[in-house]
Amino acid sequence: MSDNIHDFFDENTHWVEQGTGVLGGGEPPQPPKSRREMRKRRKQRKQKRYGVLIAVVVVIALIACGGYFGVRKLHEIRDSQSQSNAIVEDYPGPGYGEVSFTVEDGQGAVEIAKNLLKADVIKSTDAFTSIVGANDAKLYPGTFTLKKHMAASDVLTILTDSSKAAGFLEVRPGERVSAVITDAVALSGISEDEFNAVINNKGDGILPAEANGSFEGWLEPGTYNVKGMSSASDIFKDMVDKRIAKLDELGVPSGSDRERVMIIASIAEAEVNKADYYGKVTRVIENRLAQGMSLGMDSTVAYGNNVQPADVTTAMLQDESNPYNTYKITGLPPTPISNPGDDAIQAAMNPESGDWLYFCTVNLDTGETKFATTAEEHDKNVAELRQWQAENQ
Structure with a gap:
């Protein structure tokens, strides 16, 4: 009972200053009517104290968390700045x-x-790496002569210049096998006789059956570390294997159809120097074959005489003994005449729609080529070419 009495006085005692009435000017509190009400008031007071305590704990926790994450963020900023500084080292x-x-x-x-x-x-x-990314640079394979303690920008200048690479052979779209062998001999140190021996052996064990013993067209354009290879057979096999893999990737049909695609693609690669024209040239070839017309391509005549198309003579055009003379012999030549690139191969599989039968490059500098459906229209294009030649050569 004594506890209850103390609680009663604690809860209902109000201090007043001397000379004043009850603090706050209100009526004095009413005494509890029962012990139940006293217990209720005591419980409310305890709950209020607990509420204040919980609020204090929450505030302290929030301050601690904020400090933790703040410090963590400062560390991240510091690390980021450290990385930024590393880029300029x-x-x-x-x-x-x-x-x-x-x-x-x-x-x-x-x-x-x-x-x-x-x-x-x-x-x-x-x-x-930062300067490579900033310049979207292409780095060439090869062996380069550098120095110790170079500026990264100077290193990039050298590694993006293929002419400064040694030991690596670059096979370009449109190149003939003879040109590839010449470069491979110079870079690899392997004798030309060894390459010719593989050629004369019809690529036995290297070429697929549809190549019919000819490497022409079956060397995949790209870069090869010929200096690191021990034989001409290894070099040829690497190029042929990559060519076959690429043809499979492009979806080129197999067997004799594959060889046909390669022949048409090689002619298109040799006849024009703009990828925009490949699809039209392959359509001209298909249209001429469908009508039983001779192809009449200078590029095939040049290949059969081992010269460039610009060096074809009238006598060469009349030579019926040349199996690549598509002026005198109808149908496709017996093999491809170069190593075509991807664009020409895809154009051979999917020629553009059109009824063209002729084409003529009228500007040898820009490569501008015009297509015609009639001989009369073609003659006008040839006349335009002759005029350009007279004015520029």
Whole structure:
């Protein structure tokens, strides 16, 4: 009972200053009517205290969390700034000494940067990869002569210049096998006789059956590390295997149909120098074949005489003994006449729609080519070419 009495007085005592009435000017509180009401008031007071305590704890927790995440964010900003500073860690150049550095075919900027760092050519990988990305640069495979402690920008200038690469052979769309062999001999150190021996053996064990023993058209354009290969057979096999893989990827039909596509594509590659015209040229070829007309292509005559189309003579055009003389012999030539690229191959599979039977390049500088459906219209285009030649040659 004594506890209840103390609670009663604690809850209902109000201090007043001397000379004043009850603080607040209100009526004095009413005493509780029962013990139940006293317990109720005591419970409410405790709940109020707990509520205040919980609120204080929550506030403290929020302050602690805010401090934690704030510090974490500051660390992130600091790390980001550190990374930014790493990008500019670069040698001023020009460097010293000499470093023989090889970029393998298929290597990316990150892998190349790591190798440059190991060779002590650049100061940081970020210095190189950032400038490669900023310039959307193409890095060529090959062996390059660099220096130690070079500026990343100077390294990029060299690695994006294919003329400074040694040991790697570049096979270009439209090149003939003879040109590829000449370059391969110079770069690999393998004798020309060894390459010719593989050619004379009809590519046994290397070429597919539909190639009919001819490498022409079956060397995939691209870059090859011929200096790292031990034989002419290895070089040829690498090129042919990649060509077959590419033809499969492009969906070129197999067997004799594949060889037909390659022949038509090689003519289109040799006749025009703009990809926009491939589809029209292959349509001209198909239209002429359908009508039993001779193809009449200077490029095939030139191939049969091992000269360039510009060097074809009247005597060559009249020579019926040349199996590639499509002026005198109807149908397709016996083999492709070059190594066509992807665009020409796709055009051979999907020629543009049209009834053209003729085409003529009227400007040898720009490659502008005009197509015609009649001989009269074609003669006008040929006259335009002759006029251009008279004014520019």
